[in-house]
Amino acid sequence: MATITKKELIDQISEKSQAKRVLVKQIIQSFLDELTAHLSKGNRIEFRDFGVFETKTRAARTAQNPKTLQRVDVPTKRMVKFKMGRLMKAHLSGSSVDWAQKK
């Protein structure tokens, strides 16, 4: 298990493709920027096989600090939810071999 950064992914993709690294970097960055922009507008983004990104709003609520019993107002919060697509699910449950053959 390792942590992969954007830089490492860009390196991998530019090695495998014919494209120049600087172009790969620009495209990946604008991809991530577009995702952020769409999500902040409340749009749902669907990548077949990979998964779906959507935003949910968690309602404001009053919580209580269990130690001090003090009430704390927790404001509304918008969050991003990711739901796996079928290919991602298949890979994660280990049946990726079957999928690779069907491709």
Place this chain on the structure above:
Amino acid sequence: MATITKKELIDQISEKSQAKRVLVKQIIQSFLDELTAHLSKGNRIEFRDFGVFETKTRAARTAQNPKTLQRVDVPTKRMVKFKMGRLMKAHLSGSSVDWAQKK
């Protein structure tokens, strides 16, 4: 609120960049494929500002059907968790203007 597909994002990105659509499509697809491959290996993927993808394993458990009271074995499941990065959080909480100025 709309549903945005991969095709639409690819169109947007190729319009904004100088790159040919076919190349943008290839790079975005290999980006999503690499993400799937890394996640299935259990790797954590970190995009600064955007967010972090990681897999979690939910333990096997025995559930009960509330109607029939029948016990059901729910197997271990690997899931993808997405955690927002700071720029994504700022955009979603509506303070994107401040962020754009700081950029």
